[in-house]
Amino acid sequence: MPAEVVRVIPQKTRSTVLMVPALAWLTALMVVPCGLILALAFFRRGIYGGIEYTFTLENFALLLDPLYAGIFLTSARIAGLATLIAVVVGYAAAYAIAAAPRNRQPILLFFAILPFWSNYLIRTYAWIVLLNREGLITQGLRLLGYEGEPPSMLYTEGAVIVGLVYNYLPFVILACYAPLSRLNPELAEASSDLGASAFTTFRRVILPMTIPGIAAGAVFVFVLSIGNFITPALLGGGRFQMIGNLVYAQFLTANDWPFGAALSMALIAIMLGLLTLQAMVAEKTAGETREQSDG
Amino acid sequence: MSTLLSVDHVTKRFGAVTAVDAVSLDVKENEFFALLGPSGSGKTTVLRMLAGFEIPEEGRILLDGKDISRVPPNRRPVNLMFQSYALFPHMTVAGNIAYGLEVEGLPRPEITSRVGEIMEITELAPFARRKPDQLSGGQRQRVALARALVKRPRLLLLDEPLGALDKKLRAAMQLELKRLQHDVGITFVIVTHDQEEALVMADRVAILQDGRLVQCGTPHEVYEHPANRFTANFIGVMNFFDENGRTVAIRPERLRVFAEGTERRIEGTVIATAYHGLDLQLHVRTDLSSEPFVVRLTAEAADRRPVAEGDTIPIGWNTSDTRIFTD
Ligand SMILES: Nc1ncnc2c1ncn2[C@@H]1O[C@H](COP(=O)(O)OP(=O)(O)O)[C@@H](O)[C@H]1O
Ligand SMILES: [Mg+2]
Numbered sequence: 001m002p003a004e005v006v007r008v009i010p011q012k013t014r015s016t017v018l019m020v021p022a023l024a025w026l027t028a029l030m031v032v033p034c035g036l037i038l039a040l041a042f043f044r045r046g047i048y049g050g051i052e053y054t055f056t057l058e059n060f061a062l063l064l065d066p067l068y069a070g071i072f073l074t075s076a077r078i079a080g081l082a083t084l085i086a087v088v089v090g091y092a093a094a095y096a097i098a099a100a101p102r103n104r105q106p107i108l109l110f111f112a113i114l115p116f117w118s119n120y121l122i123r124t125y126a127w128i129v130l131l132n133r134e135g136l137i138t139q140g141l142r143l144l145g146y147e148g149e150p151p152s153m154l155y156t157e158g159a160v161i162v163g164l165v166y167n168y169l170p171f172v173i174l175a176c177y178a179p180l181s182r183l184n185p186e187l188a189e190a191s192s193d194l195g196a197s198a199f200t201t202f203r204r205v206i207l208p209m210t211i212p213g214i215a216a217g218a219v220f221v222f223v224l225s226i227g228n229f230i231t232p233a234l235l236g237g238g239r240f241q242m243i244g245n246l247v248y249a250q251f252l253t254a255n256d257w258p259f260g261a262a263l264s265m266a267l268i269a270i271m272l273g274l275l276t277l278q279a280m281v282a283e284k285t286a287g288e289t290r291e292q293s294d295g
Numbered sequence: 296m297s298t299l300l301s302v303d304h305v306t307k308r309f310g311a312v313t314a315v316d317a318v319s320l321d322v323k324e325n326e327f328f329a330l331l332g333p334s335g336s337g338k339t340t341v342l343r344m345l346a347g348f349e350i351p352e353e354g355r356i357l358l359d360g361k362d363i364s365r366v367p368p369n370r371r372p373v374n375l376m377f378q379s380y381a382l383f384p385h386m387t388v389a390g391n392i393a394y395g396l397e398v399e400g401l402p403r404p405e406i407t408s409r410v411g412e413i414m415e416i417t418e419l420a421p422f423a424r425r426k427p428d429q430l431s432g433g434q435r436q437r438v439a440l441a442r443a444l445v446k447r448p449r450l451l452l453l454d455e456p457l458g459a460l461d462k463k464l465r466a467a468m469q470l471e472l473k474r475l476q477h478d479v480g481i482t483f484v485i486v487t488h489d490q491e492e493a494l495v496m497a498d499r500v501a502i503l504q505d506g507r508l509v510q511c512g513t514p515h516e517v518y519e520h521p522a523n524r525f526t527a528n529f530i531g532v533m534n535f536f537d538e539n540g541r542t543v544a545i546r547p548e549r550l551r552v553f554a555e556g557t558e559r560r561i562e563g564t565v566i567a568t569a570y571h572g573l574d575l576q577l578h579v580r581t582d583l584s585s586e587p588f589v590v591r592l593t594a595e596a597a598d599r600r601p602v603a604e605g606d607t608i609p610i611g612w613n614t615s616d617t618r619i620f621t622d
Pocket of ligand 1 (some may be wrong): 339
């Protein structure tokens with residue numbers, strides 16, 4: 001389109017037009033399937049696994065069954081722990097990278113994100129090799145003279161958490177690095193100049209100004225962890241069922257699509273709630289931490 | 296007046312760059328002291344050493360007779376007003392000002408009253424609940440000042456405090472700062488690259504060049520008796536010409552147009568005229584130097600005997616008004 005034509009189209013119309021392909025894509029591949037799944041959740045499961053088209057709320061009632069509610073809680077706990085660890089470790093790493101000399105930061109970031117460019121399954125299998133009863137860690141211990149029983153590490157909740165943290169850490173590092181690297185170093189100096197200790201400066205100046213990054217990273221890890229089914233299946237050995245595994249089982253083995261749909265909807269509701277919360281945090285701090293024009 | 300601060304042969308290097316080179320100076324109690332120099336002359340580095348952000352490689356910094364050169368910034372009775380102001384964007388104006396007292400652990404009522412008092416003095420009370428990004432440049436500058444002043448430091452350091460303001464506001468703030476310094480009775484060390492600003496505000500001025508102290512004295516001393524050619528050129532306007540292998544310098548206001556009753560007299564051509572408020576400034580080309588002479592003519596004198604571009608006029612001076620430089 002010639003430049004003049006672009007110019008005569010009003011700004012608002014233009015941005016709407018430009019958004020059409022993305023919106024169409026999202027509608028076709030996200031909204032429609034989600035709508036179908038949502039509808040599915042209100043039907044009954046047929047006797048032989050099919051769908052019986054009669055309206056019911058039983059699938060949602062079943063979510064409150066202690067067995068399933070328990071799985072939700074377990075998933076939330078595992079995802080919560082993974083999030084906590086990932087945020088602490090990721091924030092520390094991002095802080096260290098942001099404090100390094102400017103010219104060395106890109107390479108450090110590159111290394112922090114490197115694992116992310118390999119396949120998720122391969123990365124997870126690598127942990128099996130490490131945590132196995134006779135895996136690398138046990139062998140390492142043997143080399144150091146350890147004689148006893150090999151420690152059981154694989155197929156534990158800890159293994160699942162380690163796997164989740166490992167997989168999602170790069171996101172947290174990136175999310176926290178962004179606001180940390182943008183922080184004016186003179187703010188920390190001003191705080192120190194006014195009498196604050198290093199810890200007070202961190203708590204009252206650095207941390208509040210980087211909350212949006214933490215929130216973004218945390219929501220990311222939590223949302224992806226609570227719905228994850230590969231890591232619990234591989235590193236938890238099927239012993240630690242999370243919601244993701246349950247959904248997977250409903251659709252692919254139990255053939256109870258309506259209940260699977262209800263579980264998915266519950267999961268989506270949790271995710272949407274958290275993402276909204278995160279957007280609100282970002283919105284609130286954006287106004288406050290806007291870069292000042294003169295400086 | 297007793298000495299509050301002694302900078303004693305202080306040197307600071309950054310790699311191969313010697314930012315501050317064996318600088319010594321004394322600042323007296325309650326003085327308004329200015330560090331003046333062109334960009335890159337080491338002014339900020341001196342200030343950062345006084346605040347504790349840089350540690351000198353050599354020399355000592357004495358405050359009230361005690362060596363503080365290795366005391367961390369949060370334990371010095373010294374506060375710095377940053378060139379960028381460095382206000383905390385997530386805190387209100389009142390929050391920014393209270394911060395330094397809160398981290399000191401003062402009781403709440405005392406904090407409230409001191410913050411209220413300083414906001415009255417700096418006319419910030421109406422903006423107490425605003426965030427820094429809702430303030431004008433001048434208001435932000437006052438918040439930065441109030442935040443440092445409320446700590447009641449022994450020494451307040453100001454790094455180009457008026458640099459971000461427009462010219463008119465700056466002139467007003469120069470007098471305002473001087474009045475404030477007098478009222479609060481705190482010693483000020485201010486950094487500026489604006490010689491006029493330093494002369495207007497300061498009791499004494501230290502002139503830095505390439506990290507070295509060139510001269511230190513009252514505005515009158517440095518203006519009338521510049522220590523070298525650099526200072527003479529940097530402070531105010533100075534005409535230079537070579538005579539008998541020496542550099543002779545004379546201020547524009549010491550030159551007399553039409554050379555009535557002066558010891559020396561030369562002819563020159565007016566190549567440019569410019570109005571500077573009440574004065575007319577003439578650029579006069581002569582045989583003495585390659586640069587034209589800058590000559591001041593009062594409006595009154597110009598009315599009596601008009602001078603136009605292209606005119607050939609005599610200018611004259613008395614030798615007692617000249618300075619000789621050998622460097
Ligand atoms: N942190 C630093 N690292 C390297 N060089 C620096 C640093 N700070 C200042 N310098 C150098 O020291 C010299 C003096 O700088 P500065 O004190 O900022 O001067 P001024 O404030 O007078 O403009 C300059 O050459 C500057 O490049
Ligand atoms: Mg500077």
